[in-house]
Amino acid sequence: MSKVLMKGNEAIAEAAIQAGCRYFFGYPITPQNEIPAYMAKRLPEVGGCFIQAESEVSAINMVYGAAGAGARVMTSSSSPGISLKQEGLSYIAGAELPCVVVNMVRGGPGLGGIQPAQSDYFQATKGGGHGDYHLVVLAPSTIQEAVDLVMEGFDIADQYRNPVMILGDGMLGQMMEPVEFRPLSSKRELPPKTWATTGYTGDRPRNIINSLFIDPQALEEHVKRIYRKYEEIKKKEVKVECYNCEDAEIIVAAYGTTARIVKSVIQKAKREGMNVGLIRPISLWPFPTSTFEEWAQREHVKAFMSVEMSMGQMVEDVRLSVNGRKPVYFYGRTGGMVPEPNAILSEIKKVIGGVSR
Amino acid sequence: MTKVFTRPKSLTDKPFHYCPGCTHGIVHRLVAEAIDELGIRERTIGVAPVGCAVFAYKYFNCDMQEAAHGRAPAVATGIKRVLPDRVVFTYQGDGDLAAIGTAEIVHAATRGENITVIFINNAIYGMTGGQMAPTTLIGQVTTTTPYGRDPGKAGYPIRMSEMLATLEGSAYIERVSVHDIKHINQAKRAIKKAFETQLAGKGFSMVEVLSTCPTNWGMTPVEALKWLEQNMIPYYPLGVKKEGK
Numbered sequence: 001m002s003k004v005l006m007k008g009n010e011a012i013a014e015a016a017i018q019a020g021c022r023y024f025f026g027y028p029i030t031p032q033n034e035i036p037a038y039m040a041k042r043l044p045e046v047g048g049c050f051i052q053a054e055s056e057v058s059a060i061n062m063v064y065g066a067a068g069a070g071a072r073v074m075t076s077s078s079s080p081g082i083s084l085k086q087e088g089l090s091y092i093a094g095a096e097l098p099c100v101v102v103n104m105v106r107g108g109p110g111l112g113g114i115q116p117a118q119s120d121y122f123q124a125t126k127g128g129g130h131g132d133y134h135l136v137v138l139a140p141s142t143i144q145e146a147v148d149l150v151m152e153g154f155d156i157a158d159q160y161r162n163p164v165m166i167l168g169d170g171m172l173g174q175m176m177e178p179v180e181f182r183p184l185s186s187k188r189e190l191p192p193k194t195w196a197t198t199g200y201t202g203d204r205p206r207n208i209i210n211s212l213f214i215d216p217q218a219l220e221e222h223v224k225r226i227y228r229k230y231e232e233i234k235k236k237e238v239k240v241e242c243y244n245c246e247d248a249e250i251i252v253a254a255y256g257t258t259a260r261i262v263k264s265v266i267q268k269a270k271r272e273g274m275n276v277g278l279i280r281p282i283s284l285w286p287f288p289t290s291t292f293e294e295w296a297q298r299e300h301v302k303a304f305m306s307v308e309m310s311m312g313q314m315v316e317d318v319r320l321s322v323n324g325r326k327p328v329y330f331y332g333r334t335g336g337m338v339p340e341p342n343a344i345l346s347e348i349k350k351v352i353g354g355v356s357r
Numbered sequence: 358m359t360k361v362f363t364r365p366k367s368l369t370d371k372p373f374h375y376c377p378g379c380t381h382g383i384v385h386r387l388v389a390e391a392i393d394e395l396g397i398r399e400r401t402i403g404v405a406p407v408g409c410a411v412f413a414y415k416y417f418n419c420d421m422q423e424a425a426h427g428r429a430p431a432v433a434t435g436i437k438r439v440l441p442d443r444v445v446f447t448y449q450g451d452g453d454l455a456a457i458g459t460a461e462i463v464h465a466a467t468r469g470e471n472i473t474v475i476f477i478n479n480a481i482y483g484m485t486g487g488q489m490a491p492t493t494l495i496g497q498v499t500t501t502t503p504y505g506r507d508p509g510k511a512g513y514p515i516r517m518s519e520m521l522a523t524l525e526g527s528a529y530i531e532r533v534s535v536h537d538i539k540h541i542n543q544a545k546r547a548i549k550k551a552f553e554t555q556l557a558g559k560g561f562s563m564v565e566v567l568s569t570c571p572t573n574w575g576m577t578p579v580e581a582l583k584w585l586e587q588n589m590i591p592y593y594p595l596g597v598k599k600e601g602k
Contacts, residue, residue, distance in 0.1 A: 023439060049438045053431070054464035061428035061461070065435025068422045069402070073435070091425050197420035197436065199400040199443055208414045210423040 003178040008143045008168065009034035009076075011179050012102060013042065015150035016074045018181050021100070022048030023073040025062035027055055027081060030114045031170040032104035035076040056081040060088030060101075067097035068209035070196030072154055076102035078170070079120050080111060082128075089163055090129030094211030096226065098157035100150065101135075102166045104173040107336035115336025116170035116257060121313035124167050125285040132223045134230055136164045136237060137284040139255045143177040145282070151184055156237060158190045160229055167284060169309065171257040171338065230286075239282035240291050244270075248277030250351055251295055253306040253318045255281050258339060262307055265344045276348055277301075284314070292321035302355040305329040307344055309337070327355065365389035367398045369418045378578025380535045380568040381409060381477065385416055387541070388448070388475055391549040392419070395556065401444040402436050404429040408450035409483040417448075427458025430465035433472045444555055446473040452482045455491040455517050462521070469526030469560035473551045476517065479568040480589060487573030491515045494588055499573070514592060518565045522599035528560035530599040534567040534590060536582040543595075559601055567593055 006014070013035045016024070024043060026036035040050045053059035059075050066073040077085060082103045092099060105120045107113035124137045136156055140146035146168060153164040197207045213219035241259075244266050245251055254262040259280040269276040279295065281288050295301050303326055306315035315330045322328050331347040333339045364370065367389035375381045392398050398419055405413035407426035414421035424432040429447035437445045454462050454476050465472065481499055482488040488501040492514050496505040506514075518532045529551055533544035544566055551562035567589050569581035576584060 023435070025435065051434065051438065051468075054460050057428070058431040058461050058464065061425065061431035062435035062438075064424070064428075065404070065422060065432035065437075066439045067435070068432070069436045069439040071439040073439075087425055088428070095423075197402045197422055198440060199402065200418070200420045201399045206418065207420045208423070209421070210414060212411065212423055 003180045005176055005178050006143065007034055007174065007176050008146060009104065009173040010038045011143050011147050012150050012166065013038035015147040015181065016100065017042055017046060019072065019151040019154040021072040021074045021154060022046065023066045023071050024050050025053050025059040025075050027053050027059050027077065029078045029081040031106060031173050032076050032078045032102065034173070035102060056084035057087065060085040063099050064088055064092055064095070064097060067092065067099045068095070068197050070193040070198055074100045074102070076104065078104045078106045079108050082120065082123065086129035089135065090131050090133060091211050092163050093133035093135070094131060095209050096161040097163070097209065098161050100153045100157055100164050100166065102168065105167065105169045107334065113336040114170065116338060117309045117334060117336055118169060118256060118258065119310040119313065119334055120167070121284065121308070121310060124165055125287070133226065134285050136160070136162060136233060137167050138164065138239070139167045139282060139284050140172065141256050141259045141280065143172065143175070144179050146172060147179050147181060155184065155188045155190060159188050160233055162229065167256070169257050234286040237283060238286050238288050240288035241280040241282060242291065243278040243280065245277035245279065245295055247300055248275045249300060250303050250305060250348060251277040251279055251301055252348070253279050253281070253304060253314065254308065255284060255314065258307055258309055261339060261341055262344065265341045265348070268341060268345055269348060274348070274352060287317045287321065289321040292318060293323070296322045296325040301326060303327045303329060303351050305331060305348065305351055307339060308332040309339065310334050365393045367392040367418050369416055371415045373416065374412060375409065376572040378569065378571040378581060383535050383541060384475065384477060384544070384566050384568065385413070387545045387548050389417065390545060391552055394549065395552055397444045397552070397556070400442070401446065402440070404433045404436070404445070404447040406447065406449040406453040408453050410448050410450060410477065411484065413448050427453050427456070428461055429453065430458065430461040430470065430472070430474065434465055434470050437470065437472050444552060446475060446552070448475045449477070450483070451478045451480065451490040451492040455515050463524070466521045466561045466563070467524045467526045469528070471555055471558055471560055473555045474563040475548065476563055476565040477568050478565055478593065479570040481570050481573050483570050483573055494592055516593060518563065518598045521563060526561050527563070527599045528601040529554040529562040531597045532565040532567065532593060532595050534585065534595055536567070536569070536585045
């Protein structure tokens with residue numbers, strides 16, 4: 001299939017349809033409005049259904065119902081709207097329902113702004129809603145990668161019966177790039193949805209979609225079983241890109257849009273005689289802990305620096321992974337401000353100056 | 358010997374957890390009988406609320422989903438859109454439907470969502486121990502209106518059926534009561550009609566059932582039935598509020 005030039009948000013929506021998603025429940029919020037608009041137009045063409053819900057709260061609960069009925073279903077929003085979906089996400093994780101949720105992150109807190117940000121990292125990777133649970137969080141840095149991760153995201157959700165979040169930002173949603181909709185390279189064995197509430201005809205036990213366990217012992221067992229699943233996800237679903245790390249004196253950690261900027265900084269640094277590497281977590285949860293561990297043990301790596309569009313969120317996971325082996329620095333812009341290559345480079349120079357002295 | 362009375366097929370054999378004299382048991386039975394009589398149990402999916410009926414998924418003998426507090430109409434919408442040929446109902450109390458879930462019920466109705474809602478109005482929060490509900494009557498004492506509900510501070514009881522009847526998407530809305538045999542029979546007819554409305558694809562249907570909560574009202578079951586008749590029905594008049602073609 002040939003490449004087409006598409007806006008990030010629209011490409012994500014088309015990827016969902018290509019992945020067999022036939023139900024979308026959303027609510028307007030900038031900068032993700034092209035996703036519901038695209039779905040509203042396309043879903044009827046493929047026999048699906050789009051509803052503009054009365055709120056994000058309602059939209060995520062429609063996702064709960066549709067996922068529980070066995071469908072491939074998606075919702076999308078941006079930061080303040082994703083906050084409203086946290087109740088539903090906790091219930092979806094608790095009831096072990098598969099779905100894909102897109103967050104085109106904008107600056108916060110509160111109403112914040114509408115420009116790109118990465119300040120929802122904590123919310124996305126540490127639970128967000130109440131209770132012991134995790135989302136699988138995938139952070140694309142190009143539109144092609146967004147398309148591929150949306151398509152794989154539905155499979156991951158179905159395989160583990162767990163919600164998957166695509167964590168983008170306003171930049172990724174709004175820009176255009178050539179993309180190809182291609183079949184997934186890895187075929188997964190997806191379990192049949194024998195648990196879905198499709199009607200109790202007697203050929204299987206009665207199906208109940210539920211996250212209520214009033215007996216604490218039963219609840220603990222339920223949560224521990226979910227966590228055994230998370231251990232498997234941590235083993236099998238880590239995605240990470242290492243760029244120019246061989247011989248690097250300093251390794252930058254960055255994801256999404258920020259990682260693109262860092263790549264151009266690395267070229268610039270090279271021209272100035274500095275060896276800078278990049279570890280780009282693609283799965284933010286599970287976090288590529290062992291990748292950081294490995295590079296932290298290399299002699300040539302003197303320090304790490306996390307670059308984010310936030311006041312420093314992912315840097316905590318970088319520090320936990322590096323675990324004191326090397327110093328970890330941070331540089332970030334927030335509120336919708338995008339870090340400039342020169343500013344990142346001068347921060348890198350400061351760190352190199354400091355650690356080699 | 359011929360069996361003349363038995364448990365409906367649409368109820369499991371799990372004993373109800375409800376308090377003595379609570380009318381949830383009656384309404385569960387009426388819903389189950391309606392489902393049995395229409396022969397739709399195998400294609401019915403129920404949505405349980407948060408509140409006293411939170412364990413409804415244990416009692417209705419069909420596939421069930423447990424919703425977050427107030428979100429049952431949204432969950433039911435998701436199910437119905439995926440499985441339009443199935444029968445989908447929610448079972449919700451007054452805190453669930455008329456307070457925290459106001460947006461969900463109003464918009465399910467105005468979309469004409471082809472689902473059936475069984476709405477239990479007993480003018481109080483039961484599960485959490487007797488707090489004021491949006492439907493608590495003026496002067497009624499609850500743990501959060503210890504001096505009686507004062508409209509100057511806590512506003513007025515909300516008439517959901519009348520409110521939802523103003524919406525174009527509502528196809529059938531009726532308020533019934535279960536305080537005596539005659540009214541229980543009427544409630545059964547209404548519940549069955551609500552499911553028939555859905556089966557005919559006419560849109561949103563809801564039956565509001567005036568019910569008792571002897572435990573949190575601080576009354577005997579018999580006193581509670583009397584109190585319902587004398588105090589609730591004058592404020593919440595019974596009858597059909599909306600009926601489409």
